[in-house]
Amino acid sequence: MRTAPAELSQARSALTSLLHTLREIDKLLANLQNSFTTHDADAKLPELPDLAQFVSTWRYDPHQVLAHLRLGSPIFRHAVRLALALACGFVVSRALFTHQTHDYWVLLTIAVILRPNYGVTRQRLKDRLLGTLLGCLLTAGLLSLHLGLAAELATMFLALAVARAFVTTNYRFTAMAASVLALLLARLLEGDPRFLVDQRLIDTALGAALAWGFSYVLPRWEYQDVPRQLSALIRAQHDYARAVLATELQDEGAFRLARKRQFDALAAITGVYxxxxxxxxxxxxxxxxxxxxxxxxxxxxxxxxxxxxxxALRAKRLSPQSIEAMIAPTRDWVLRRLGRQPPTARGSTMAVDPAPPPAEPDTAGSPPDPLLRRLALLRHEAAQIAAIGPRVERELHTPARAGATA
Structure with missing residues (x-):
């Protein structure tokens, strides 16, 4: 049990560290203020990195297509799944609706709902069903008002704008606006609004049911992609840590590129989760x-x-050798922990780090110097990340328990 003097000492150390941090923040704010108020004619603007490195490039290479002509490829499996679903939808719609002119609505529903990932397919299905229902109700209400041609054309223009605006952010609004647009356009060409609304609802429900059923054909579950994403994340974290903790600070372009790749990998594995x-x-x-x-x-x-x-703050009052002496042990330890690649197959194991992990930092008793405190936290987080790898391997090959949640 901690004694009162020990707790008081830890509280004093924490407050001292907080005071140092606040003073550093105050210095940064003062530097920002000076940069706006002073005009130095000799001051040079920082050089911008090559922005082409931050833009994804597309290459139309036939080998990219040939590489996916295998059953293990998620893209090939989705192509087969979608083709089978569309073929089944075509046969069913022609068999059930012999006198219907809009049976392609079934195929359209399948195409927009069925996605490569089960979770995205499920969300698209919900959005499509609810959006279509709301769009049909809205269209029925508009038609009951007996609007003129000009008002209907204006409504169609607005629906088209809404459908395009939300297609990548909220598909529910896109589905609703698309239903309004399709029904009003069909009404202008054919004339029986009640039959069109009923037909739209039936076709959407049938297409959604087929898409839901075929989502279980050659499925690709997210946990199967975890080893690849985890390896990419560990590599990106290793490169980012090496860029930040290097003996000499790297140029701005290399640092920003390493940071971008690290956050891209983190966003990818967050999406998998x-x-x-x-x-x-x-x-x-x-x-x-x-x-x-x-x-x-x-x-x-x-x-x-x-x-x-x-x-950068320490460089103004400490020599490069002193800063390197403070950072070098943490850099070597963190890079060693993040340098080991996580397993990607059953039975593989991770190499054992010969160096013992540091004790979990006591933030209240950490040195008041913000740099040393940050180095201790870096070691702690690197140790936590490295320790998760074996647990992920075990859980990936352990069947989920019924009702298990995060």
Whole structure:
């Protein structure tokens, strides 16, 4: 049990560290203010990095297509799944609706709902059904008002704008606006609004049912992609830590590129985790471990981002050799922990780090110097991330328990 003097000492140390941090923030704000108020003719603007490195490039290479002509490819499996669903939808719609002129609505519904990922398919299905229902109700209300041709054309223009505006952000509004647009356009060409509204609802429900059923054909579950995304994240974190903790600060372009790749990899594995939550409980793996990994990865990124500022502040009053002596042990230990690649197959193991992990930092008793405190937190987060790898491996090959949640 901690004694009162020990607790008082820890509280005093924490307050001292907080005071140092506030003073550093005050200095940064003063520097920002000076940069706006003073006009130095000799001051040089920082050189911008080559922005072409931050833009994704597209290459139309036939080998990219040939590489996916295998059953194990998620793209090939989705292509087969979608082709079978569309073929089934075509046969069913022609068999059930022999006198219908809009049976292609069934195929359109299948095409927009069925996605490569189960979670995205499920969300699209909900949005399509609810959006179509709301769009049909809205169209029925508009038609009951007996609007003139000019008003209907204006409504169609507005619906087209809404459908395009929300197609990548909120598909529910896109589905609603598309239903209004399609029904009003068909009404102008054919004339029987009640039959068109009923037909739209039936076709959408049938297409959604077929898309839901075929989502289980050659499925690709999110946990199968975790090893690849985890390896990419660890590599990106290693490169980002090396760029920040290097003996000499790298140029701005290399630093920003490493930071971008780290956050891209973190966003990718976060997407895997969120989509896995939409899958059946029996297909979920390592939810708790992934949540912890994402949390510690964001904390590691935050500490690394602040390290660059801390180093710049120390450079004004400490020699490069002194700063290197402070950072070198942490740099070597963190890079060694993040340099080991996580397993990607059953039975593989991770190399054992010969160096013992440091004790979990006591934030209240940490040294008051913000740089040393940040280095201790960096070691802690790197140790947490490295320890999650074996647990993820075990959970990926352990069937999920019924009713298991994150």
């Amino acid at each position: 969120s989509r896995m939550l939409e899958e059946p409980p029996s297909r979920r793996r390592a939810l708790n471990e992934l949540a912890q990994l994402i949390t510690h990865s964001y904390l590691l990124a935050a500490h690394l981002a602040s390290m660059r500022v801390q180093r």
